[in-house]
Amino acid sequence: MLELSKNEFLIAEKIKNLKNNSGTHSPSINTFTEHIPEVKVKVDACFLSNPYATDLFMNYFHEELIDGGALRKYLEFYPSQNGVIAGILSKSLHVSEKNIFIGNGAIEVIQSVIHNFVKKKIIINIPTFSSYYEFCKKGVEIIYNKLDKGSDFKIDIDSYIKFVKNEKPDCVVIINPNNPDGGYIKRDDLLKIVTELNFVENIIIDESFVHFAFEDPELNKISTAEFFSSNKNLIIIKSMSKDFGIAGIRSGYGIMHEDRVRYLLSNGYLWNSNGLSEYFFNLYSRISFQSEYEIVRKQYISETQSFFNDLKGVQNIKVYDSKANFALVELLNDISAKNLVIKLLLSDNIYLRNLDDKIGLDGEFVRVASRNKEENRYIIDCLKKHLDD
Numbered sequence: 001m002l003e004l005s006k007n008e009f010l011i012a013e014k015i016k017n018l019k020n021n022s023g024t025h026s027p028s029i030n031t032f033t034e035h036i037p038e039v040k041v042k043v044d045a046c047f048l049s050n051p052y053a054t055d056l057f058m059n060y061f062h063e064e065l066i067d068g069g070a071l072r073k074y075l076e077f078y079p080s081q082n083g084v085i086a087g088i089l090s091k092s093l094h095v096s097e098k099n100i101f102i103g104n105g106a107i108e109v110i111q112s113v114i115h116n117f118v119k120k121k122i123i124i125n126i127p128t129f130s131s132y133y134e135f136c137k138k139g140v141e142i143i144y145n146k147l148d149k150g151s152d153f154k155i156d157i158d159s160y161i162k163f164v165k166n167e168k169p170d171c172v173v174i175i176n177p178n179n180p181d182g183g184y185i186k187r188d189d190l191l192k193i194v195t196e197l198n199f200v201e202n203i204i205i206d207e208s209f210v211h212f213a214f215e216d217p218e219l220n221k222i223s224t225a226e227f228f229s230s231n232k233n234l235i236i237i238k239s240m241s242k243d244f245g246i247a248g249i250r251s252g253y254g255i256m257h258e259d260r261v262r263y264l265l266s267n268g269y270l271w272n273s274n275g276l277s278e279y280f281f282n283l284y285s286r287i288s289f290q291s292e293y294e295i296v297r298k299q300y301i302s303e304t305q306s307f308f309n310d311l312k313g314v315q316n317i318k319v320y321d322s323k324a325n326f327a328l329v330e331l332l333n334d335i336s337a338k339n340l341v342i343k344l345l346l347s348d349n350i351y352l353r354n355l356d357d358k359i360g361l362d363g364e365f366v367r368v369a370s371r372n373k374e375e376n377r378y379i380i381d382c383l384k385k386h387l388d389d
């Protein structure tokens, strides 16, 4: 099934070279079209963002920055310093500004935390977002806790706690929901982990995808920021790229002990943000923006969950349960992930994430991001075309 033609094979080779140049992250759409003009991407189901939130941001961008003329101010002048932006964010997060560190994307928060505070041993659940182990300094021992495919990559809370107590690391990383499987640890279970593991100096919770998760039928927002008051070892990391659909402006933050924030700021990061990111954080703190965002957030979650249901109707694949905005899809019956990605790209202009480079994943896997309703429909139709018997 899904054998490649000669031409498809040649383009696959070009893509492989591009991919090798971008390390463990996928080449962006722009890189693609620049280097391989024969590849057209109509639906980017590799990038993980809420397109409706991007639309919402763009409305404000046009109204206030372009038509209202404020753009020049944001581009001409220095943005506010890290601590000032933290102050803006502090009100909506209900956390003191002393505990907030603003990053040029969450990736910078990850880098600064891993470089500065992790000294001995880190436990990372795999498969996962690769930066957490790639950024570890030499001399730090990395222990991989492989999530079990047989239990659908769900973490067993009690055995995880036992494992960590036994290993005595100075850092644990929990991404919730996890990337690339979308597995979600319930709030109460997470609190149990945080409480039991209070001896670990750095407990990192990356909640970059938490706005897509829900525990009730109303899809109310979940946050673990308040766990921080009872556990000062906690470091909560959050990207704004995915849920607000604004990866290009590089906004992210970390919540951590004030000594840590102070330490990081005394070593740099003064104007690490940029004008547009500052504009975004200002917008984020407005109640009117938040209520509009809530509408598109919930709309997108509903559509995403129904997309996952439709995906489950495609033959020859297994779709893992996800509380993020993407689904981990395992290809069954010897279908190759690489071939499926190439077929979809060349015949349907859909870009999926091939997960063949993810450590901790044995088998053929792709990750499919949820886009808008029409695009999701199109993805399903094309997958059926290639995969249904």
Ligand SMILES: *Cc1c(COP(=O)(O)O)cnc(C)c1O
Pocket: 104, 105, 106, 107, 108, 129, 175, 179, 206, 208, 238, 239, 240, 241, 247, 250, 251, 252
């Ligand atoms: C994308 C991602 C990040 C990085 O986000 P940026 O804010 O764009 O740097 C961090 N953590 C996880 C789990 C991610 O998937």
